[in-house]
Amino acid sequence: MNVGKGLTRRSLVLGAAGGALSPWAVAQGGGVTAWPQRPLRLVVGFPPGSSPDTTARTLAEPLAARLGQPVVVDNRPGAAGNIAADAVARATDGHTLGLMINGNLTVAKLLNPATPYDPHTDLAPVSLLVKAPLxxxxxxxxxxxxxxxxxxxxxxxxxxxxxxxxxxxxxxxxxxxxxxxxxxxxxxxxxxxxxxxxxxxxxxxxxxxxxxxxxxxxxxxxxxxxxxxxxxxxxxxxxxxxxxxxxxGLPDVELEVWNAVAAPRAMAAAHVARVANALVDVVRQPDIRAKLFQQGWQVVGTSPEGLARRIASDTARMREVIERLNLRVG
Missing domain, CATH: 3.40.190.10 (Periplasmic binding protein-like II)
Structure with a gap:
């Protein structure tokens, strides 16, 4: 999909670097190709005004400034965010990311085996951004x-x-x-x-x-x-x-909601690392940290490996809940 089309229907957020070419480059076939080469699409599985949407819009402009390309926030609500997650998993343009909640990256397939993507094989963890109790x-x-x-x-x-x-x-x-x-x-x-x-x-x-x-x-x-x-x-x-x-009166129950960024599994590891480093830098800036706190979030900002560990631990814990309550959808 050409994310440059239809930008009037989405939020195009330009960073301080505007449309300038990113200095980040990777070797390809003996040459050097800059990345990102065009606007990045940040897909959110919930409507404007939702908590994930607010997180995405808070981060989009400073992320664009660090990556040297605009970041387009693309709302695709439905199926508790799984429609958007599937769109990210299927993306092949090398410039699509998703801002997702717990369920999209952990239990989607456990709850509904017909879910068209598998969060553990079709998506690449990028960074766990923020967390909060409910x-x-x-x-x-x-x-x-x-x-x-x-x-x-x-x-x-x-x-x-x-x-x-x-x-x-x-x-x-x-x-x-x-x-x-x-x-x-x-x-x-x-x-x-x-x-x-x-x-x-x-x-x-x-x-x-x-x-x-x-x-x-x-x-x-x-x-x-x-x-x-x-x-x-x-x-x-x-x-x-x-x-x-x-x-x-209800001890021993702890639940945290979180927002994280994931990429298609096919995205180059160097690009995933580039985005992860930029996101960690963004969320740890004092002004961004303060904005996120006001929105009800505690900043985390992990490496891809850190998010992968959180996905594994939360999946194991929620699997137990799903199986005990015999929960299924679809």
């Missing part, structure tokens, strides 16, 4: 507060529901894990992204959701949603005033 939120129609939400949810049974940004996301698997521990039976309602989950909660259509801190606290601070607990072992610096799950 925040269990309750909608305005939930009168219970704090730990009392547990008893209210138990009593409500399947008359309550919960929203997620899609089947197989951590917000979905995590809530099923919470339900199995807490004795809830709330009905799952998937949405295209977290903005739609929040809007449904504000309309009184959804009772509960696990949301990223940046989105959850925006609503909780104005009293529109209730932040019940964070899914970390203790209180999180991202939400210091919100109790942990252990404090409200």
């Amino acid at each position: 925040v269990l939120c309750a909608g305005p129609q939930v009168q219970a507060r704090g730990a009392a939400v547990w008893a209210a949810a138990q009593q409500a049974g399947d008359r309550w529901n919960y929203g997620s940004p899609g089947v197989g996301t951590l917000a979905h698997l995590g809530m099923e894990l919470l339900q199995s521990r807490a004795g809830w039976r709330a009905v799952h309602v998937p949405f295209p992204g977290n903005p739609q989950v929040i809007q449904a909660m504000l309309r009184g259509e959804v009772h509960l959701a696990l949301l990223p801190p940046g989105l959850a606290l925006q609503q909780a601070e104005t009293g529109r949603l209730q932040a019940v607990a964070v899914t970390s072992g203790g209180r999180s610096p991202l939400a210091p005033h919100v109790p942990s799950l252990a404090e409200v």
Whole structure:
């Protein structure tokens, strides 16, 4: 696909280097070819305004400045981000990357064997960018507060529901894990992204959701949603005033959501390393780190090997949850 076409329909983000040729070059057949040679496409599997989309747009301009080419943020929502991940896996232009969430890189194939790509063989890890616990939120129609939400949810049974940004996301698997521990039976309602989950909660259509801190606290601070607990072992610096799950009666449950960049497996290793180094440099800049923190993220910034290790460990942990709960989609 020629990413130079249709840029009026997407976000074209130009770095300080503009369209200048990158000084990075690799040897090919005795010659030297600069890379990247044209705009890079950063595919995001969720709609504008979602947490992954915000991360991508925060990083696109400084990434473009370091790589010497524009970065195009291309939103392709659907199937909890797996449509976009499949597009990245199939890309052969050498200039396509994907900003993905946990599920796209770990459990997609476990949940649905018909998923057209395999995250472990068709995608190349680039960098784990940011991580955060989730925040269990309750909608305005939930009168219970704090730990009392547990008893209210138990009593409500399947008359309550919960929203997620899609089947197989951590917000979905995590809530099923919470339900199995807490004795809830709330009905799952998937949405295209977290903005739609929040809007449904504000309309009184959804009772509960696990949301990223940046989105959850925006609503909780104005009293529109209730932040019940964070899914970390203790209180999180991202939400210091919100109790942990252990404090409200559910110990030994820890869940983290993260955003990472992956490439097609066919992308040259030198190019993957080039992008990884640039991304690590970007996320560790004080101004970018501060922006990401305000959005509800703790910066990580790993090597490709670091992301590969996280993918392996999270896949093993979520495999256990999926098999125990006999979860399948599709």
